[in-house]
Amino acid sequence: MGDGKGATLIGALDAGISVVRRPRRRAIQFVPRSLVLPIVLFLIVFFVLPLAENVFRSFDPETGREHYVKIFTDVYYLEVIAVTLALSLGVTVLCLLIAYPVSYTLVRHSGRWSGVLVFIVIAPLLTSIIMRSFSWLVLLSRQGLVNGVLLDMGLIDRPIRMSAGLLPVTIALVHVMIPFMVLSIAPAIQAINPRLEESARILGASRIRTFLTVTFPLSLDGVATGMILVFMMVNGSFVTLQILGGGAVQTLPLLIYQQFNLTRDFGFGAAMSNVLLAIAIICLWLQISLIQRRGAEAR
Amino acid sequence: MLTHRAVERLINGGLLFYTLAFSIFMLAPILIVVIVAFSANSYVSFPIENWSWRWFQRLYEYRPYFDSFVVTLKLAVLSAFFACLLGVPAALVLSRSRGKFANAVMTFMLSPLSIPSIVLGFAMLFYLSRIGLGVSFISLLIAHVVASIPYIVRTVGGQYRSMTPGFEESAMILGCNGWQTFWYVTFPMIRGAILAGAIFALIISIDNVSLSLFFSSPTTATLPVVMLSYLESSFDPSIAAASTVQLIIAVVLLFVIERLYGLRGITG
Structure with missing residues (x-):
């Protein structure tokens, strides 16, 4: 869901719940089953119906499939979709590269510092989305701290303009997505029996080889979970791009909002939101099948 | 070598x-x-030479900030309340049910998490306008309840599933009816989880921009929406001050969750 806090701490909840096992035998059930109805009705009326109506809206009675034809044939819109997907993928890969060593350190080497490291990892989740974007504006602006340090060190002659565009957007998104990646990978590494690694070492494997042939392959499940989660969230992110993109990076969420706010072509906006929705549903499906596979293995 | x-x-x-x-x-x-928030300058620059509280005062004096802050808090509390009202009973039923159907309903209740809020906001605005609610506090509330439900269901469902049904069984064997069992046994055991879920919902609601943006009017603008539009026209430390206040609220709420529920499982 959306940027950052839109899904804040769900990783934490995820991790908390994944260790929970259902009771083996049939437990008593004294809460009336009918109490599921109100929430199901509520979600059908205010969640499913709006999205379904949006599908109808995207097929104009006069023009039919025209909106979709435009999205998938016009080079401009194809490029927007490509940029959206490429940005999501890029941020996901960067997050993985940065978060994996941190997760490994957190689980295997942090010792009594683990509490501090956990706090550092989840700190961005405590801040508001506006705060995070604002802070990168401050850090990366022409008179900002980063330019100041680079000037002092003599690495650059004059300030570089870097507070708007792909660079700040990528940095800001990586910063806020890292907690979700770490919180997905760390439990997977934690679940690996350290004896497997020990055995590899005793049998003569170097530390690097042990990591590459034992630890890393066994943690792939967590890696996949984290990658899907981050990809999905970046795909729908809006505020970071609105503040830091400076108009240079166009993605589907930005375009959808523009259709609503400026262009006022609601049918076309609806069609674009359905494209974004379709991507989200594919991610959700991947997520569910991953969980089911894991459940099947645990049994 | x-x-x-x-x-x-x-x-x-x-x-x-x-x-x-x-x-x-x-x-x-x-x-x-946080450092910028205490700067005395009227623009953001480094190093900071003079310190002051003036930007925190401005938060109070600048009407849009203050009014939207009231809207934000009211919205957060009400949406957490209604999400609990709908979500808690369902979470209790589903975490004791097995089978494909119960799993499917659970996934359905968690699915608002996976839908981009910009899509949800866009779709809901048109839908709610058509049924006569339009841009109003009620619409905003409905949108936030939809977004909060997954957090409540997850926290309460997760906690309840991990608890042994033994206590409830004992209570029933000893002659309690369903309601008494719930009130004296189940509720005290899940109270912490309900509060934790509600606080998660509060934090989510307070920070939401993408949904609130669609339902924004002078009387229904939330603080982050006002901050976003403020940021588009000016760049002064008042944004930093407002962010700092939000940060403090989030830290306090999270500390409360830690006490009630424990952020256990964070490292696995």
Whole structure:
């Protein structure tokens, strides 16, 4: 869901719940089953119906499939979709590269510092989305701290303009997505029996080889979970791009909002939101099948 | 040729150095905003020469900030309340049910998490306008309840599923009816989880921009929406002050969750 806090701490909840096992035998059930109805009705009326109506809206009675034809044939819109997907993928890969060593350190080497490291990892989740974007504006602006340090060190002659565009957007998104990646990978590494690694070492494997042939392959499940989660969230992110993109990076969420706010072509906006929705549903499906596979293995 | 021990030390040193650099990357953006909030200048610049509280005063004096803050708090509390009202009973039923159908309903209740809020906001605005609610506090509330439900269901469902049904069974064997069992046994055991879920919902609601944006009017603008539009026209430390206040609220709420529920499982 959306940027950052839109899904804040769900990783934490995820991790908390994944260790929970259902009771083996049939437990008593004294809460009336009918109490599921109100929430199901509520979600059908205010969640499913709006999205379904949006599908109808995207097929104009006069023009039919025209909106979709435009999205998938016009080079401009194809490029927007490509940029959206490429940005999501890029941020996901960067997050993985940065978060994996941190997760490994957190689980295997942090010792009594683990509490501090956990706090550092989840700190961005405590801040508001506006705060995070604002802070990168401050850090990366022409008179900002980063330019100041680079000037002092003599690495650059004059300030570089870097507070708007792909660079700040990528940095800001990586910063806020890292907690979700770490919180997905760390439990997977934690679940690996350290004896497997020990055995590899005793049998003569170097530390690097042990990591590459034992630890890393066994943690792939967590890696996949984290990658899907981050990809999905970046795909729908809006505020970071609105503040830091400076108009240079166009993605589907930005375009959808523009259709609503400026262009006022609601049918076309609806069609674009359905494209974004379709991507989200594919991610959700991947997520569910991953969980089911894991459940099947645990049994 | 490096000895075995040298390689070992190199790896450990590398990890340590890397973790330190990582920590700076994670914390610097947060610290910088808190520092800027106390600057006396009317523009953002470094190094900060004079310190003051004036930007916190401005939060109180600048009407749009203050009014939207009231809307934000009211909205957060009400949406958490209604999400609990709908979500808690369902979570209790579903975490004791097995089978494909119960799983499907659970997934359905969690699915608002996976839908981009910009899509949800867009779709809901048109839908709610058609049924006569339009841009109003009620619409805003409905949107936030939809977004909050997954957090409540997850927290309460997760906690209840991990509890042994033994206590409830004992209560019933000893003659309690369903309602008494719930009130004297189940409720005290899940109270912490309900509060934790409600606080998660509060935090989510207070920070939401993408949904609130669609339902924004002078009387229904939330604080983050006002901050976003403020940021588009001016760049002064009042944004930093407002962010700092939000940060303090989030830290306090999270501390409460930790007390009630424990952030257990964070490292696995």
